[in-house]
Amino acid sequence: MENNILVIGGTGKTGRRVAEKLIKLNQNVRIGSRNNSPSFDWENTTTYSEALKGIDRAYITYYPDLAVPGAKEAINTLTEIALKSGLEKVVLLSGKGEKEAEACEEIVANSGLNYTLVRASWFNQNFSESFFLDPILAGHVELPMAAAEIPFVDADDIAEAVVKVLLDDSYNNQTITITGPRKLTFREAIQEISNQTKKSINFRDVTLDNYIKSMKNAGLPKDYVWLIGYLFKEVLGNHENQIVSNDIEKVIGRKAVDFSEFVKKTTQTGVWNQSIVSSL
Numbered sequence: 001m002e003n004n005i006l007v008i009g010g011t012g013k014t015g016r017r018v019a020e021k022l023i024k025l026n027q028n029v030r031i032g033s034r035n036n037s038p039s040f041d042w043e044n045t046t047t048y049s050e051a052l053k054g055i056d057r058a059y060i061t062y063y064p065d066l067a068v069p070g071a072k073e074a075i076n077t078l079t080e081i082a083l084k085s086g087l088e089k090v091v092l093l094s095g096k097g098e099k100e101a102e103a104c105e106e107i108v109a110n111s112g113l114n115y116t117l118v119r120a121s122w123f124n125q126n127f128s129e130s131f132f133l134d135p136i137l138a139g140h141v142e143l144p145m146a147a148a149e150i151p152f153v154d155a156d157d158i159a160e161a162v163v164k165v166l167l168d169d170s171y172n173n174q175t176i177t178i179t180g181p182r183k184l185t186f187r188e189a190i191q192e193i194s195n196q197t198k199k200s201i202n203f204r205d206v207t208l209d210n211y212i213k214s215m216k217n218a219g220l221p222k223d224y225v226w227l228i229g230y231l232f233k234e235v236l237g238n239h240e241n242q243i244v245s246n247d248i249e250k251v252i253g254r255k256a257v258d259f260s261e262f263v264k265k266t267t268q269t270g271v272w273n274q275s276i277v278s279s280l
């Protein structure tokens with residue numbers, strides 16, 4: 001069946017992949033982003049109605065993160081408008097182990113809409129399309145939480161699971177937890193990238209306090225520094241958060257992509273051998 005589907009953050013790490021997969025399944029996709037027409041901007045609630053007009057289902061990624069101040073209000077307004085406009089179902093991308101994000105999950109769960117919550121662990125693509133890319137290109141990565149073992153998950157797996165639960169109503173009112181199949185520390189992850197690319201990447205672990213200080217010294221915005229500090233401390237600081245889940249296998253019927261496969265595939269794109277670009 002053909003649906004009209006709004007993909008909020010449809011040019012981002014997971015949204016782009018979700019949109020591509022939906023289009024291959026002959027679904028009508030509208031990208032929800034500031035640069036699309038009609039424009040959708042989380043910061044401007046007057047854009048919500050137009051973006052939702054005629055839409056049957058929606059995938060929501062909140063930018064920058066459901067934990068930031070203002071996220072709850074925005075999700076609440078969006079779901080209220082969506083209910084009134086006749087939306088059938090929503091899939092919300094959330095963060096595994098993010099207490100602050102749970103308030104937004106509850107808003108969706110109590111909205112009156114059919115929903116599926118997708119809680120994902122940290123993405124592989126943070127190393128290739130986001131904040132770890134520039135330090136890798138510079139050959140020098142400094143990160144806190146050296147002891148944390150993280151089941152990094154691939155954005156392609158998230159997208160495949162999202163498409164499945166978005167179109168299949170047997171997942172209504174459920175929470176799916178998606179992780180990669182194996183836990184790695186940051187040092188191990190960087191070592192794998194270094195081995196595969198044959199590029200020398202020096203890794204140094206720093207305390208969270210020093211990491212926050214260097215972000216401040218680099219002039220990064222206050223809100224961004226708070227968010228990164230929160231994500232490291234709250235999400236990675238709790239070992240309970242870092243449990244491997246096999247929900248992905250249950251949903252998409254195959255094993256999650258291993259970090260090594262991601263590294264092999266991504267090395268071939270040349271992204272880790274380019275000159276430095278800002279990926280923030």
Ligand SMILES: NC(=O)c1ccc[n+]([C@@H]2O[C@H](COP(=O)([O-])OP(=O)(O)OC[C@H]3O[C@@H](n4cnc5c(N)ncnc54)[C@H](OP(=O)(O)O)[C@@H]3O)[C@@H](O)[C@H]2O)c1
Pocket residue numbers: 008009010011012013014015032033034035036040041042043061062063064065066067093094095096120121122123126
């Ligand atoms: N990275 C991780 O490891 C991780 C792990 C678990 C959960 N998450 C969750 O993933 C979500 C982000 O998803 P993602 O990584 O797929 O997306 P992303 O790559 O961070 O997002 C970029 C997308 O958001 C859009 N965007 C940016 N600002 C916007 C605004 N003010 N209004 C509307 N759209 C805006 C961008 O389009 P325009 O610039 O054109 O507007 C683009 O489509 C966050 O809520 C985060 O909590 C991330």
